[in-house]
Amino acid sequence: MTTRAWVDVHAHFTPPTTEEQRHTAWTAMQELCFLAPQPHHWTVEGALRSMDRTGVAMQLLSAVPQTHDALRASNDYGAEVVTEHPDRFGLLAALPTDDPHVALAEIARADKAMQPDGWAMSTTYNGVNLSDRVLEPVWDELNRRSAVVFVHPDTTTRPELGLPTPLVEVAFDTARTVVAMLYQGVFRRCPDIRFVLAHCGGALPGLSGRLALLGTEAWVPAGDQFTAEEIAGQLSRLYLDTAASGTDANLAAALTMVPLDHIVYGGDAGVPCSGDRTLNANITALRGSSVVTPAQAELIGRRALELFPAIAHRLAGRTPVFG
Numbered sequence: 001m002t003t004r005a006w007v008d009v010h011a012h013f014t015p016p017t018t019e020e021q022r023h024t025a026w027t028a029m030q031e032l033c034f035l036a037p038q039p040h041h042w043t044v045e046g047a048l049r050s051m052d053r054t055g056v057a058m059q060l061l062s063a064v065p066q067t068h069d070a071l072r073a074s075n076d077y078g079a080e081v082v083t084e085h086p087d088r089f090g091l092l093a094a095l096p097t098d099d100p101h102v103a104l105a106e107i108a109r110a111d112k113a114m115q116p117d118g119w120a121m122s123t124t125y126n127g128v129n130l131s132d133r134v135l136e137p138v139w140d141e142l143n144r145r146s147a148v149v150f151v152h153p154d155t156t157t158r159p160e161l162g163l164p165t166p167l168v169e170v171a172f173d174t175a176r177t178v179v180a181m182l183y184q185g186v187f188r189r190c191p192d193i194r195f196v197l198a199h200c201g202g203a204l205p206g207l208s209g210r211l212a213l214l215g216t217e218a219w220v221p222a223g224d225q226f227t228a229e230e231i232a233g234q235l236s237r238l239y240l241d242t243a244a245s246g247t248d249a250n251l252a253a254a255l256t257m258v259p260l261d262h263i264v265y266g267g268d269a270g271v272p273c274s275g276d277r278t279l280n281a282n283i284t285a286l287r288g289s290s291v292v293t294p295a296q297a298e299l300i301g302r303r304a305l306e307l308f309p310a311i312a313h314r315l316a317g318r319t320p321v322f323g
Helices: 019-031 044-054 068-084 100-113 133-144 169-183 204-214 228-236 248-254 276-287 294-302 309-315
Strands: 007-012 058-062 089-094 118-122 148-152 194-197 239-241
Touching: 007 148, 044 058, 044 276, 058 068, 058 148, 058 309, 068 089, 068 100, 089 100, 089 309, 100 133, 148 169, 169 204, 169 228, 204 228, 204 248, 276 294
Parallel strands: 007 058, 058 089, 089 118, 118 148, 148 194, 194 239
Antiparallel strands: none
């Protein structure tokens, strides 16, 4: 069974690291309740082998390092990977959203130097949330470009109740941030940005009905500036990826908030919380779903080709061979 031209919009990467750096990161993860059995080591060759085993034609790489220098270096390395393997990888260039001037400069630099396929952001970057009004010039520029923006939860958040952050906290972090962006008017002011939310929007689809029911009440700050219909309409324009979320429970909730054509395949490859077993299980869940048909699952797998026409061009004529 192959996925033919499926494109993974949610794939992480890491610039080259030393064994000592990997061991230090591993130790820090264990102290944060993430009990990875060994240090994580991402390589291009390993990513290609995993893609061949899971039957994915292309990954859109993203990473959002927490310092400006590391972020720029990561974008540069990601661009090198895409240049070497243009029909297997794309790049979502990271933006440092703690400083709008630096973010705008990185948009201009990356656009000129590497022409990324889209942009990647963390919900919170060095303490600044995406709902902060300071980012309005960044949203205006991305809206002018009709950009695709991938939003990933902040994985630097400390764990709660002894459970690793990627298991539970990321789902609520995404929901909190998107709701705050909604009430700050980001989606109203910038309707041409196509936002892709990681992990099927986390807890957001499950909360979307509550927002429509209670979100316009007088006791909600700025609630009187929205109608229930507008809240539902703005949320329905978001795109949701299926990273670690291709199960019927996730899909059923997602489809109460967005139309089917706003669900896109994501695998969450390239990080220690995902491996071939979970990547394959996620694809199997999608293709065997009782919420979407097999034909609809295939469309989800190829949805990225509509969002990112440049990668469709790079994939044209390629015949993938999966082992």
